[in-house]
Amino acid sequence: xxxxxxxxxxxxxxxxxxxxxxTNRQPTTVLGVGDDAAIIDAGAEQIVVSTDMLVEGIHFDxxxxxxxxxxxKAVTVNLSDIAAMNARPEQIxxxxxxxxxxxxxxxxxxxxxxxxxxxxxxxxxxxxDTTSSTKGLIISVTAIGRAPAGRITRRSGAKVGxxxxxxxxxxxxxxxxxxxxxxxxxxxxxxxxxPEMGEYAxxxxxxxxxxxxxxxxxxxxxxxxxxxxxxxxxxxxxASELFHICKASGVGAVIEESGVPIHNDAQLQAxxxxxxxxxxxxxxxxxxxxxxxxxxxxxxxxxxxxxxYISGEIVAREDGIKLHTKGGNIHPIQAQGWKHFE
Amino acid sequence: xxxxxxxxxxxxxxxxxxxxxxTNRQPTTVLGVGDDAAIIDAGAEQIVVSTDMLVEGIHFDxxxxxxxxxxxKAVTVNLSDIAAMNARPEQIxxxxxxxxxxxxxxxxxxxxxxxxxxxxxxxxxxxxDTTSSTKGLIISVTAIGRAPAGRITRRSGAKVGxxxxxxxxxxxxxxxxxxxxxxxxxxxxxxxxxPEMGEYAxxxxxxxxxxxxxxxxxxxxxxxxxxxxxxxxxxxxxASELFHICKASGVGAVIEESGVPIHNDAQLQAxxxxxxxxxxxxxxxxxxxxxxxxxxxxxxxxxxxxxxYISGEIVAREDGIKLHTKGGNIHPIQAQGWKHFE
Numbered sequence: 001x002x003x004x005x006x007x008x009x010x011x012x013x014x015x016x017x018x019x020x021x022x023t024n025r026q027p028t029t030v031l032g033v034g035d036d037a038a039i040i041d042a043g044a045e046q047i048v049v050s051t052d053m054l055v056e057g058i059h060f061d062x063x064x065x066x067x068x069x070x071x072x073k074a075v076t077v078n079l080s081d082i083a084a085m086n087a088r089p090e091q092i093x094x095x096x097x098x099x100x101x102x103x104x105x106x107x108x109x110x111x112x113x114x115x116x117x118x119x120x121x122x123x124x125x126x127x128x129d130t131t132s133s134t135k136g137l138i139i140s141v142t143a144i145g146r147a148p149a150g151r152i153t154r155r156s157g158a159k160v161g162x163x164x165x166x167x168x169x170x171x172x173x174x175x176x177x178x179x180x181x182x183x184x185x186x187x188x189x190x191x192x193x194x195p196e197m198g199e200y201a202x203x204x205x206x207x208x209x210x211x212x213x214x215x216x217x218x219x220x221x222x223x224x225x226x227x228x229x230x231x232x233x234x235x236x237x238x239a240s241e242l243f244h245i246c247k248a249s250g251v252g253a254v255i256e257e258s259g260v261p262i263h264n265d266a267q268l269q270a271x272x273x274x275x276x277x278x279x280x281x282x283x284x285x286x287x288x289x290x291x292x293x294x295x296x297x298x299x300x301x302x303x304x305x306x307x308x309y310i311s312g313e314i315v316a317r318e319d320g321i322k323l324h325t326k327g328g329n330i331h332p333i334q335a336q337g338w339k340h341f342e
Numbered sequence: 343x344x345x346x347x348x349x350x351x352x353x354x355x356x357x358x359x360x361x362x363x364x365t366n367r368q369p370t371t372v373l374g375v376g377d378d379a380a381i382i383d384a385g386a387e388q389i390v391v392s393t394d395m396l397v398e399g400i401h402f403d404x405x406x407x408x409x410x411x412x413x414x415k416a417v418t419v420n421l422s423d424i425a426a427m428n429a430r431p432e433q434i435x436x437x438x439x440x441x442x443x444x445x446x447x448x449x450x451x452x453x454x455x456x457x458x459x460x461x462x463x464x465x466x467x468x469x470x471d472t473t474s475s476t477k478g479l480i481i482s483v484t485a486i487g488r489a490p491a492g493r494i495t496r497r498s499g500a501k502v503g504x505x506x507x508x509x510x511x512x513x514x515x516x517x518x519x520x521x522x523x524x525x526x527x528x529x530x531x532x533x534x535x536x537p538e539m540g541e542y543a544x545x546x547x548x549x550x551x552x553x554x555x556x557x558x559x560x561x562x563x564x565x566x567x568x569x570x571x572x573x574x575x576x577x578x579x580x581a582s583e584l585f586h587i588c589k590a591s592g593v594g595a596v597i598e599e600s601g602v603p604i605h606n607d608a609q610l611q612a613x614x615x616x617x618x619x620x621x622x623x624x625x626x627x628x629x630x631x632x633x634x635x636x637x638x639x640x641x642x643x644x645x646x647x648x649x650x651y652i653s654g655e656i657v658a659r660e661d662g663i664k665l666h667t668k669g670g671n672i673h674p675i676q677a678q679g680w681k682h683f684e
Contacts, residue, residue, distance in 0.1 A: 004446035015472050017446065018453045024466040026432045028488065031468075038468030040433060040486065042384035051435045051469055051484055057476040058439075090368040091382060093393045095482060097400075104346035104359065111360045124366040126373075126380030127393055129482075130357050134399040138475070140437060140482035142393055144382065146370065 034248070035154050036084040036232060037145070046152055048145045050081035056136035063187075064180040067106055069209040071113025074139045077235065079121055079213035080288040082145035084233035086153035086218055089145040091126045092118070096140075097133035121215055147218075151227055153292070158230040158249035162293040164312035165228075165302065167214050169261040170238055171277060174284020175269045176201075176208025198272070200265035211288045217308070224301050231292035239282040239333045241291045242321055249293075252319040255333065257326045259311035278323070282333065376590070377496050378426040378574060379487070388494055390487045392423035398478035405529075406522040409448055411551040413455025416481045419577065421463055421555035422630040424487035426575035428495035428560055433468045433486040434460070439475035463557060489560075493569055495634070500572040500591035504635040506654035507570075507644065509556050511603040512580055513619060516626020517611045518543075518550030540614070542607035553630045559650070566643050573634035581624040581675045583633045584663055591635075594661040597675065599668045601653035620665070624675065 009017055019033045030039035030046055037050035054060060054074050075092060082089040094114055098107070118125055123143075183195040197205065214233075221227065230249055232241045238260065242253055262270075262277045270277040293314055294302055302308065312324075321333045351359055361375045372381035372388055379392035396402060396416050417434060424431040436456055440449070460467055465485070525537040539547065556575075563569065572591055574583045580602065584595055604612075604619045612619040635656055636644055644650065654666075665673045 002445075002447055006440070006442060006444060006446055006449065009446060014446070014449070015470075018449055018472070019467065019470075021453070021457055022460060022467045024468075025460075025464050026466050028432050029466040029468055032466055033469055038433065038435070040389070040468070042387075042389065044385070047382070047384065047389060049433070049435065049469060049484070049486065051437055051471055051482070053437050053439050053471045053473050053480070053482055055439050055473060055475050055480075058474045090370055091374075091380065091391070093380070093391065093484065095393055095395050097395050097397050097480060098348070100348055102348060103344075104348055104351060104356070105344055107348065107356070107360055111363070115363055118364060118367075122367050124368050124371040124374055125361065125364045126366075126371055126382070127375055127391060128357075128361075129393055129395045130360070131395050131397060132400045133397050133480070135477040138395070138397075138439060138480050140393070140395055140471075142391070142435065142484040144391065 031154065036081040039085070039152060042146070044148065045146050046149050048082055048085045048087045048147065048152065049142065050078055051140065051142040052078050052081070054139040056138065061184070063184045065209065067109035068113035068116070071110040072117045072210055074141050075114055075117035076211055076213045077288060078141045078143035079123065079215060080233040080235065082143050083213050083215045083218050084231050084290060085145065085147065086151050086221060086228060086231060087145035087147035088218055089121060089123050089143050089215060091124045091144040093127040093142045094125055094139070095129040097131050097138040099133050099135060102137065121213065151222070153228045153231040155230050155232050155245050155248035158245055158251050158293040158314045159295070160251055160314055160316055161296055162229050162314040163296060163299060163310050164253060164255065164314060165292050165294060166238070166261055166289060166309050166311045167217055168287070168289040168307055169263040169266065170234065170287050170289060171270065171280030171284050172204050172207035172263050172266045173211060173286035174280050175266050175273070176204035177286070178273060179204060179269070180208065198269070200269040203263065203265045204269055208286065211286060213288060214290045217290055220305060224305065226294060226298050226301055228292035228294050231290055234287050234289045234291050236285045237283045238291065242333065245291065245293065246317070246321055250317055252315040252317050253312055253321045254315055254324055255312035255322070256324050259309060261309045373496065378423040379429070381494060384488070386490065387488050388491050390424055390427045390429045390489065390494065391484065392420055393482065393484040394420050394423070396481040398480065403526070405526045407551065409451035410455035410458070413452040414459045414552055416483050417456055417459035418553055418555045419630060420483045420485035421465065421557060422575040422577065424485050425555050425557045425560050426573050426632060427487065427489065428493050428563060428570060428573060429487035429489035430560055431463055431465045431485050431487040431557060433466050435469040435484045436467055437471040437482040439473045439480040441475050441477060444479065463555065493564070495570045495573040497572055497574050497587050497590035500587055500593050500635040500656045501637070502593055502656055502658055503638055504571050504656040505638060505641060505652050506595060506597065506656060507634050507636060508580070508603055508631060508651050508653045509559055510629070510631040510649055511605040511608065512576065512629050512631060513612065513622030513626050514546050514549035514605050514608045515553060515628035516622050517608050517615070518546035519628070520615060521546060521611070522550065540611070542611040545605060545607045546611055550628065553628060555630060556632045559632055562647060566647065568636060568640050568643055570634035570636050573632055576629050576631045576633050578627045579625045580633065584675065587633065587635065588659070588663055592659055594657040594659050595654055595663045596657055596666055597654035597664070598666050601651055603651045
């Protein structure tokens with residue numbers, strides 16, 4: 001029998017490959033595989049469902065991840081997918097597989113984080129599974145949200161001329177991870193050494209360890225009477241998410257480097273690491289901000305909204321996906337977001 | 343810091359412990375943690391959601407589990423939870439974490455099983471996550487179903503005097519597993535030996551490796567105008583599920599040994615293993631049949647329905663949970679369904 005290594009297809013190629021033979025049969029299935037969440041009909045409203053797995057040693061490292069933060073983050077990264085559909089999250093299920101290395105007290109810490117996230121976002125824990133693993137901790141979360149049918153925003157609606165917008169700021173979570181990895185390496189060499197995170201660490205570590213979901217934007221869009229034409233959450237870096245939007249919508253994009261929001265602490269930390277700040281925004285992951293497009297007629301509605309930046313424009317597919325640098329050059333943006341199967 | 347081993351609480355104790363601090367805030371959350379599935383309001387209908395994790399080395403063993411059967415079973419065990427709510431399954435999400443030991447061809451086999459189950463039950467695959475693991479394969483499935491609000495059946499509605507019913511037959515899946523484990527041990531000792539499953543194997547192995555969900559009973563109940571007063575699927579053995587129903591409903595139960603359906607091949611295989619057939623029904627798991635209670639006024643409606651057996655009666659809580667044996671003795675039934683964290 002032929003043996004094709006899973007890495008030859010890449011993460012997204014593998015998902016496409018595995019799901020291509022499936023046909024939807026249920027009249028209630030509005031949208032299946034391929035967006036941030038599935039859409040299920042529920043009368044005047046629609047239900048959106050999204051699910052994620054987090055694996056110890058792949059997605060988190062207990063050398064520097066407090067259990068409570070992990071519980072919080074496992075929830076918020078799923079709520080972020082619901083926000084990316086322009087829907088409000090309402091319920092989650094939270095499942096764990098664990099070895100007996102974990103004590104009840106450790107699990108209590110984990111669930112305290114889950115509970116803090118449920119409280120923060122007003123969502124209910126409605127189910128889950130608790131079982132054994134042969135190695136480490138594996139978390140699986142499913143988030144369920146809801147929106148009026150006309151407000152749900154997919155990846156596929158971007159049109160030529162639409163403005164590209166980004167919430168918050170990008171690159172900080174990646175730089176937070178670099179700080180943690182650096183101090184982990186120092187600690188390995190000399191366990192007596194105290195960690196020296198540096199002056200920009202407070203903000204960057206919070207962005208990495210305890211990210212928030214931009215459900216506030218869903219409320220803001222509703223209040224301002226805006227429905228984005230397309231939207232995705234930025235979990236794998238701006239470049240990767242832009243590719244998803246462009247592929248699903250059949251368009252190209254030009255991003256203005258000067259329009260990509262990067263926090264001051266991230267700017268300074270990037271320079272300390274000899275990294276170009278824009279690279280951390282394009283290729284660093286886990287910011288969980290929203291990337292969306294709006295019809296230019298909504299420009300005035302959006303121009304003065306807080307924590308929201310106009311960063312580029314949708315162009316024709318044949319014009320590709322490009323970055324207009326501060327120096328005036330045009331560079332093609334490379335696809336990122338590759339997960340390697342170990 | 344105190345360190346309490348997770349095994350001190352037991353599986354169900356641990357779930358109770360971890361979820362006790364959570365409060366529901368969403369008006370759409372009809373029922374949260376604690377039944378086969380959560381219930382979410384969707385107007386005239388309600389949405390039910392259930393989730394399960396399957397871990398290699400804990401829930402399945404590739405020494406004798408074909409990948410296609412595993413994919414099929416991972417789906418059907420979740421659909422069984424939806425059927426146990428008296429709801430019709432409509433959508434699933436299917437997530438995997440895997441090491442690079444798995445080829446694309448192996449995953450194709452797995453997904454062929456998922457697809458066969460989707461086709462068999464008319465459900466749609468609407469999402470999932472595909473990521474790396476550091477060891478083995480972990481599967482997480484979430485199933486979503488729907489029913490008119492008045493038809494949804496919880497664990498908590500059993501009343502004194504209700505009849506206890508069981509679908510299909512019990513113990514076969516457990517005996518199938520014993521056959522597989524026996525032949526695995528023989529193969530370990532002598533890899534040249536051909537497996538000798540014996541004359542009852544065909545049915546028992548099918549029950550273990552490729553179980554079905556009793557969604558047909560949901561249709562049958564609708565057709566006959568019956569709403570069970572309580573229901574649960576039998577994944578951990580009759581004893582364990584009976585305890586869940588009795589605990590949730592605040593009642594006791596008497597089971598007639600002569601009323602517990604056991605397949606002829608299971609009867610004969612049990613004797614070959616020197617096991618009492620009733621023990622395999624009470625304590626063996628993975629039959630995925632339904633255990634439910636009905637109001638005695640529905641007796642005539644149910645008496646002649648196919649593949650459905652009246653096996654006992656709900657009694658007062660203080661009368662306990664008991665087995666009336668064929669020999670005329672009364673034995674208390676012990677709680678089972680313990681998962682050990684390794």
